[in-house]
Amino acid sequence: MKKLRALIVDDSSVMRKIVERSIRQAGIELAEVREASNGAEGLGALKNESVDLILCDINMPVMDGLEFLRQLQTVENAKGVPVVMITTEGSESHVVQALSIGARGYIRKPFTPEQVKEHVIPLLENTQ
């Protein structure tokens, strides 16, 4: 598997680091990690650059993860890029809503590196 560029969107800098560490622990090699603290920043990061994988929280100030997902559909650089939601909002309706507007995976916090591996690796294998 090639080294990936990932975008991690979460309002917690600690959580962004944990997500990055979990991806690496899952055996996914990262060439570059872009970070954003809300959906608007995440969209901004994708204006001029593309990534191979997006991991996104839901509850965030400024722009939440669901609105980020909606607007992501119009971003040329994000076409076909798998998005995995990583969030405390574990209700069925949130999962269904996120998956219906473009998310490809959904991980509930608290999570283990093994869960990240289980959800992310198959997505990457399907897109390569």
Added chain:
Amino acid sequence: MKSANEITASDKVPEGWSPLLELAAREVFEIMLGCKLETQTAPAPVSGDFTAMVGLAGQVCGLLTLHCSAHSAALMASRMLGAEVKESDPQMWDAIGEIANMIAGNFKNKLTGMGDRCVLSVPTVITGSDYSLRSMADTGPLEVAFLFEGTPISVAVEVHS
């Protein structure tokens, strides 16, 4: 156990919630920090240097709080990041806010019928102990006390209908 929509203003926090709150906190510490919380049989007062709060809104409204000392907050951040975090490091605020957020989400998801009918606020963290916190709860607080690395911490939920 009562489901979320059976709570009324005259109720106390349902007794069945206590083990769920305890389990929610234990899971977060075990999974995200790699440590087991010890139950406090005779709860000691928590040095409330840090208070992280997450609001609940919807079918059940209220507040979840996590109280701990500055030392514990730094230790929690260190455990989460796998690197030493000093007591002056702003990552402490972020870490305990996120821990409170995960406990609140985990607790909410364990309550029958609550997951879809209750949303969480982003966390807020207060530092210092010289303050009064007045929530609009009409039930007494449900509080569980633990020892985290030998230091008392507590997690509490207050709800109003």
